[in-house]
Amino acid sequence: MSAIIIDGKKISQDIKDELKKEVEELNQKNIFPGLAVVLVGNDPASKVYVNNKKKACEYIGIKSFSYELPEETTEEELLNLIDVLNKTKEVNGILVQLPLPKHIDENKVLLSIDPIKDVDCFHPYNVGLVSIGKTDGFLPCTPAGIVELIKRTNIEIEGKNCVVVGRSNIVGKPVSQLLLGNNGTVTTCHSRTKNLSKVCQEADILVAAIGKAQFIKEDMVKEGSVLIDVGVNRLEDGKLCGDIDFEGCKDKASAITPVPGGVGPMTIAMLMKNCVKAAVMQN
Numbered sequence: 001m002s003a004i005i006i007d008g009k010k011i012s013q014d015i016k017d018e019l020k021k022e023v024e025e026l027n028q029k030n031i032f033p034g035l036a037v038v039l040v041g042n043d044p045a046s047k048v049y050v051n052n053k054k055k056a057c058e059y060i061g062i063k064s065f066s067y068e069l070p071e072e073t074t075e076e077e078l079l080n081l082i083d084v085l086n087k088t089k090e091v092n093g094i095l096v097q098l099p100l101p102k103h104i105d106e107n108k109v110l111l112s113i114d115p116i117k118d119v120d121c122f123h124p125y126n127v128g129l130v131s132i133g134k135t136d137g138f139l140p141c142t143p144a145g146i147v148e149l150i151k152r153t154n155i156e157i158e159g160k161n162c163v164v165v166g167r168s169n170i171v172g173k174p175v176s177q178l179l180l181g182n183n184g185t186v187t188t189c190h191s192r193t194k195n196l197s198k199v200c201q202e203a204d205i206l207v208a209a210i211g212k213a214q215f216i217k218e219d220m221v222k223e224g225s226v227l228i229d230v231g232v233n234r235l236e237d238g239k240l241c242g243d244i245d246f247e248g249c250k251d252k253a254s255a256i257t258p259v260p261g262g263v264g265p266m267t268i269a270m271l272m273k274n275c276v277k278a279a280v281m282q283n
């Protein structure tokens with residue numbers, strides 16, 4: 001059996017087209033969504049992502065305001081900029097690209113973003129809303145993108161054994177919450193999990209967010225399972241590769257996301273969705 005390759009590029013394009021229409025309608029009502037993207041330092045990967053976000057904004061008709069600050073920017077300077085953006089009416093969403101340079105306290109920065117402009121859904125207030133099951137506000141972008149990929153492929157989450165490998169605040173924890181909210185039976189694994197292979201073998205839906213290239217091998221996955229790959233690992237030859245051994249697993253799974261072209265583009269589409277939502281909420 002060969003798995004369905006879940007086409008994140010196509011599905012994210014569908015979402016962007018839906019949003020483009022919605023923005024045209026909002027424009028008629030004099031609502032013009034705007035996103036501020038703040039990048040500190042020179043991380044080349046971050047620059048690629050930030051550029052992809054700007055392109056998506058342009059396509060949908062969201063105005064993007066870009067702030068590229070030098071590596072030496074102080075925490076105070078960054079907090080001052082966020083304070084200004086919090087008060088700027090044309091800015092509906094604020095995104096501070098992570099990771100930040102080591103001398104800046106990431107938590108302090110994320111707490112300073114007005115929750116109503118927190119399109120990443122990283123502020124504890126919004127994280128809390130998601131965890132109590134309120135899903136009509138901002139949703140965390142990568143986790144929401146994963147759920148959307150599963151739903152638009154007509155795969156049921158309810159009652160399924162969902163295993164998430166990784167417990168980061170950006171992916172592992174919030175995707176566990178969203179799967180639980182969709183009535184999945186969720187196990188969140190991490191580096192201290194015992195018998196990880198065995199736990200993964202029980203998964204009907206496996207989400208790999210580990211950060212290690214091709215960590216999940218064929219012998220770790222169940223026949224007919226759904227495999228979602230959140231990994232973005234840059235190999236020495238410059239190629240992008242996921243946390244799942246795609247070639248090894250694709251004939252055992254019933255559906256699998258590729259890297260690139262899977263979860264990554266969905267993250268951006270869901271960010272755009274949050275921006276449009278932000279503009280609606282603020283008007």
Ligand SMILES: Nc1nc(=O)c2c([nH]1)NC[C@@H]1CN(c3ccc(C(=O)N[C@@H](CCC(=O)O)C(=O)O)cc3)C=[N+]21
Binds near residue numbers: 264265
């Ligand atoms: N505040 C903040 N919000 C984020 O959402 C955020 C962040 N910081 N820091 C870094 C991670 C990573 N991330 C990705 C977004 C798009 C792709 C993406 O478009 N990937 C393409 C390939 C892009 C390429 O070729 O490099 C794909 O998988 O097809 C990947 C990764 C967002 N992040």
